[in-house]
Amino acid sequence: MTGAGDHSIVTRGLTKRFRGGQVAVDDLHLSVPRGSVFGFLGPNGSGKTTTIRMLLGLVTPTGGAWELLGTPMPGGIPAALPRVGALVEGPAFYPYLSGEANLRRYDAVDPAADPRTAARRIALALERVGLSAAARKRYRAYSLGMRQRLAIAAALLGPRELLVLDEPTNGLDPQGTREVRALVKEIAADGTTVFVSSHLLAEVEQMCTHVGVMRTGRLVAQGSLDELRELSSGEAAVVRVETPDTAEAASVLAGLGLTGVLTGDGEVTAELGAEAPERVTAALVAAGVAVRGLAVRRPSLEDVFVGLTGEGFDVDG
């Protein structure tokens, strides 16, 4: 496989056909760059969890090959998995135990974890997710966001090069969602690659550098957010000028070489092309156009997704 050294996850033709014939994951070629926050995006049932379970060796693929941290799997599982933290099905925590005591129990049942270093690793993991001050509080007194941060702490009980999170904001309130999003960014800023699945476009757009889009078991697109936005060539950035001087504004925009100039009620829109918004503003002002507002709308990931699949997507929680 090419470039595995620069990639934390590489799959080639990874496939899972369940007994009974259903193909949950079909010929997946994923490349997750080291250091990226990779959003694995797709509606419920599109094969994200099955993919994650295969990557971690929890489900056996029926076809294809994969590498984690440059190590061919499944043979490399003992070498690679200790460097991978994962949150797939949230760990079951005891409500009457503190966050810290829960992590102690969790760590104690991990045969790969060294009990002699447990206290230090637990303290570090709690610190990493911002729960040091609440370490002795009972789990049941935790907010939803704190509970999920504790689950992420459980995935960080050792030094990790890759963190795999399956729908980490599912079921969280807006505050909890913000907490988890901020935490993912912090973990990535410390150099850990994060592979995070989600069915929410807006979320991926806010937290990820790269994205792979799944649809019914197939990967329909992957790349950096910018690369994916560029895929939507028919969805170029649009500038919208609010002004009472619509005719004058339209002629200024046309004079700058912008295409698709449309005049509406108190507004003019045009495709921005390669023009800089500040030059458009300057030209309008120089021509004496009364500019009440100027906005540039760039294609969202949803525009790209709709262009790729012809389908809409959940945009918010």
Ligand SMILES: Nc1ncnc2c1ncn2[C@@H]1O[C@H](COP(=O)(O)OP(=O)(O)OP(=O)(O)O)[C@@H](O)[C@H]1O
């Ligand atoms: N053990 C199984 N046996 C048979 N079919 C399965 C099994 N596990 C998953 N599937 C099917 O495979 C498809 C993909 O499921 P998967 O859970 O991977 O999707 P997903 O994108 O993670 O969705 P969700 O977000 O709902 O978990 C679904 O149609 C699901 O019903």
